[in-house]
Amino acid sequence: MSGISMLVVGGIAAPASAQDAPQATDNVGLQDIVVTAQKQAQNMQDVPISVAAVTAQALTDLNATTLQGLQGSVPNLQVGTNGTKSQSSVYTIRGIGIIEPDPYAGNTVSIVIDGIPQFFSMGALADIYDVERVEVLRGPQGTLFGANTTGGVVNVINTQPQKDFGGKLDVTYGNYDQFRAAGALNVPINEQLAARVVISHDQRDGYIRNVVDGRDLGRRNSTLFRGALKYSPNAGFDLTLSGEYVRARNGAPVVIQGALPGEAAYVPTGFRNQYASPCSAVGQRCKAPDKYVGAQTFGPLDANGNVVDPIKDESNLDSYRASLTLNVYDTAIGDITAITGYRSFTLLDYTDEGASTVWQADTRRRTKAWQMSQELRTAVDLTDRIKLQVGGFAMWDHYKQLGILRLNFSGPTTYDFATDTVTYSFPGLHQSSSQDQDNYSISGFAQAYFDLTDQLRLQAGIRYTHEQTSMLASTRTTLSASGITTQDGIDPATGQPNSIDFGSVAPPRGKKSWNNVGWKLGLDYKPTDDLMLYGYWARGFKSGGFVGRLSLASDLGPYDPEYVDTFEVGVKADLFDRRLRANLTGFYTDYRDMQLSQIYFINDPVTGSTVGSTIINAASSHIKGIEAELTAVPVTGLTLSAALAYLDAKYADFQYQLGTGGSIDMKGERLQNAPKWSSSVDASYEFPIGDMTGRLHAQYNYQSEKLLANIIDAPRARIQPQHIVNANIDLEINDHFRVGLYATNLLNKHYISVASDFVGVLAPLSYAPPRMYGISAGYKF
Template sequence: MANSWYNHTALLAIVGALATAVPALAQEAAPDAAPQEGGLSEIVVTAQKRSENIQSVPISVTAVTGEAVENLKAVDLKGLQGTIPNLQINNFTNTPNSAVFTIRGIGVVEPDPFAGNTVSIVQDGVPQYFSMGALLDLFDVDRIEVLRGPQGTLFGANTTGGVVNVMTRQPTGEFGVRGEVTYGNWNRFDIKAAVDIPLVEGVLAGKIAAMHTQRDGFYTNIVDGSDMGRRNVTVLRAYLKYTPNDDVDVTLSGEYGRSRNGAPVIVNGSTGPSYAIFSPAGTMTTNQVLPMYQTPCTSDAAPCRAPDKYFSARDFGPDKSDMDNYRGTLTVNVSNTPLGDITAITGYKKFKLEEFTDNDAVVGLGIDTYRGTRGWQFSQELRTAADLSDAIKLQVGGFYLKTHYDHFNSVRLEAFAPGLRQNLPQDQDNWSGSLFAQAYMDLTDQLRVQAGIRYTHEKTSMVAGTDNYFNPNGIGLYCTHEGSCGDILLGGFRAAGTKSWNNVGWKLGVDYKVTADTLLYASWARGFKSGGFVGRVAQPQDLGPYDPEKVDTFEAGVKTDLFDRRLRLNLAGFYTNYRDMQVAQNYILPGGTTIGTSIFNAAKAEIKGFELEATALPADGLTLTGSLAYLDAKYKQFDFLDPSGAVIDLSGRALQNSPKWSASAGATYEVAVGSGKARANVLYTYTDTKLLQGLQGQPLVRIQPTHFLNANLGWSPDGGRWTLEVWGRNLTDNHYIEAVTNNPGLFNQVSYTSPREYGVTFKFNF
């Protein structure tokens, strides 16, 4: 009861602060942009694939500057969790390399690549098709734009939730060096640097950027006392920009990312002997140096709670999660042609992931997994932006995407029978092509309408299956490739399928400029998420296919700058009709006695809510920022087939990863100190209770409300050539559950949020 009182009191305090125009976190993260004389700065974004003042863009969009990212001490996109209204960034318990992005209740609930995405992650104009590796490493970032609601007209399929658009810093054409070195607790060590090199003055510019970050893990292994969940990532990026004249620029960039992290960490949250894999707290064997930890879950009828110190168990295989990413991008801009301003973006990405997971997290025989994935994508976009007249602007273009991945999952099932192993291979090819157009027409100096449409054709082919093996010597071998690996094949199958889909998405909108600093807008957008096949199958019928899901979102909002641009308030309200939802659903196999599991278009949902963002300059040197978001996301229709065979009506239940309330509050203060300038920044974020995994919303899998407090304090001399700062994340050292997976009768999997982190950073800029 006390915690409930505290959660609602904190939320009401933030609401009161916003209502009295003393706003709190970063609407567009503006505190890091230098304000214009007498007011807040203008923020330029490319949310509609043309450069515009964010206050003139008629959609709900938040822009986070590169300096704001640095203040967060975030190493990847997950570090933005809690800072942007109605955006949730997570990963599943056993797949830390697969991103789970959810905007306004629309997200994915499956880590493997076959499930696709509902939020597109775009880096320098190239969409990242695979969720594996989509938690982009954040360094040398110019800004991040988060677009909420369907963005299919300009960004294509799989943007029903929205788009996270990441722009890195491009070559400047002038010599410059910038970088930073960080040391913190958990032996965290970061080093980042970027060098701009003018190769031919005014014509050819180069740039090299590099980052390395490492730290120890937050968990202790009861088997040998070592840390678990360590991080070790290196990223290299290079650019070459050719500008022969004022109308042409060509930029070639390449990137290599190397991750050598510890294996995924799972905690066993089973609640008693009714689970097949469970060890009571205090249990000791000759194979461990610390006693069995206390389960964080006390009952299936209550949420789990994180302990003061994090323990887990790992007693098999290599402690590794290795990933290699290769990216290449060629961007060509040609202005003032007879066809308008032409942009061509060619992108290629290849990745390889290999990791081992102790799924049961107890000492002794259990369930262990090897996951190996290789994939690549090639994309090409060609578009033009033309002014047909003073009143009509048009964008027209085409987009092509080709992808391939093969995924191998090998599971040792020692808990069921020593020597039993199951292999689950997947092999998928996909291609899509689309044509799009979006027009803007000024009916008067104040009134504008827009209309956009996109036609997409795509084709997917999948081969997936299951093979069961047995080792008569009692302990199954760990296999990292398809085949027997010396074991005896008990049986298996392969299922294959190919299907094509055609989809049309559109957007209609109107906006009205009441004054030079106030914009009203409304829109109707239809988007879709691609259809596909199920890759993890227990029998051939599981393969599918499943069809696309569709979303209609109606949005209205106001953007305004008040009091000589000392106060910025942006408010957006929305209603979403979500249908043909792709959900993992049980089904009765022919014969009526066996239940299978696949993905079906089995549900409808209704989503509504709002986002309020604010920025204020109440005094010289002081910036206050804030956000408040409300989300009501519920199934409108969903007949769920329980493993027991009973049909359960889930209508009225909350969607996954959809907290009802979220908020943030922050302040930045700059003041002259000695022969330089001091700068302090503080940020508080709140996220209401939510579900991440578990369609039925059992109490066990509910994620508790979270409160996080971050801060940093720095000083730089006059001229700003260097800065020394101290910082902290989760300063109050709150320990929370991050994710829970319920495996009825077998074991529960749990993971925790990061504990308190703190350190010191030295920045330089020459």
């Protein structure tokens, strides 16, 4: 059916590209959506798990430049960033996710790009220009995708080289001086070899004004270069070599200060133009203002008001990725696939943690990392009724990180409005932390499908994994003799050392290995071609590890693996001659030995109160919920979609250890990043205008209240309910040219996206994007 486009909402998605999505049998109907969620091409309605497939058209409708654009459009999927590390991703599916941005914490939602899992969350908000589709697999996927997939998988499939010459060019200009220019060119070199080249550049100003100097904060400037060669001499063999480079030169992460009078980080409103805190009281939820303002001082000031040893308004990422994929079909041992992957990156972040007009604290963090992986598998039909996938996987990864924290609010601070001066009654702290981690994982897996009858199929899978991690971490703390703390401990006025060494926390290198077995057992039943019922039991795990950011030697760990058992049942149905698609999923998860970060405070008579953290296997939880998704095509050109997700994610057993001593019984409290309700309603309509085609699209997303950065439910740490409306108007001319208008957050709702509450100390926040709008144009050939 030409011209019908469907936006993904949960497991109901826009159609795949023409070569992957066969046409419906009449002029009004839903197309098949081909996915590779089980490492084989299948109609999404035949896959017995909860899966969403977000196609290229759906991503265009979302005006998404990175995977963060999926936030709100797929039920029970949360996509965001850590507030103080803007290029570190935070993915949570069904309440299972990792909030800690440093690599030592690992992942529970695996980001897989062209078959290669990305071990590091840093830089994992991938650019999605020229992406064929993004598949979201909800629930444990350990059998086929391995460890660290207890929450699920976000599977990104880039458009591959084709044998026809063609290409496209897209340009966008929007408010905040957003400019995006991107293009893809497909070139058949000969009958056996084809190449595809992609370039994408996206930049915009920040949407938060710095009250210190009037500059914008949080700017974006990112460029992607991707290329691929595909060699396919015959129908039984193909080999694809691809490479990618991403260069990001963004502004520093923006932190908003929510501190209140009496708290250590509080700066009086009006002092040196200090902005009002968006938090009005400890017992109340914070509220984003009508105008976004913040403060970054980027270093301490000397007596003349000049910045000494400044940090930079920068967050710089250089990321390299390469892969080699081999497919050999119809061999004596089945269809063989081998995928070799490599990625490395360097990330340099500067952050003004104090977020006020008076310099209080900042961090400099440099991370260098690489990963290498190899997968080899085969899919073979043992008999007419038994199909088997079997294979092995190995990954090696390494990272080094040096973080430098400078504090000048360790003691009381005095403000003099008359002379516009600030006096520190306590010297500043300088703390450097080093992390050096090596990790390798090797596993073998098998998944079999048994056709018990023509309608009933049994699915059984198992995976054994051996993983070893070693960590060398240390922290060194010094105290400056003056109010200025420099990176090298040298007083800028005298050129002499001005610091006192308080020693280091430097335990011996930690090293440990773990062996784990995960499995899956399920049944699916198809009484008709358009109806499937399924159920399964899956056990997944996340590996153990070591903590890299230390305040005490005991913080290092190790912490042990965590485990989940998920029971899921579902119905997938195409009804009324495929004019209506209805998918319903119910699930229950038993989540044990949860790896949770524990925050504490060290009361030191010399250095004051220092915040520390470690990871311990401290809790268990029960998670249950329902996901309902509908898509309808009542008439030619009109597509309506709706989705509703309910999530009950609560601790079953958890004694939270307070930093000041004692504990809190957290039984019955909600998990982080797990809103109880989320929903989406979407409509798109295509219609002819002479020789042209018009297209209208609108989407409404709702998400209820949640906690994100805090474990303990504190009103100041709550993320408010959110209502987001997006809209597009497009005009296509002669099947080649396109021009359109777009708006995200059309109603310009202002929300807080990240909130933390450390009572008596500070409350760092981040703001969600305001209304973004602009004009776009495209040409394809």
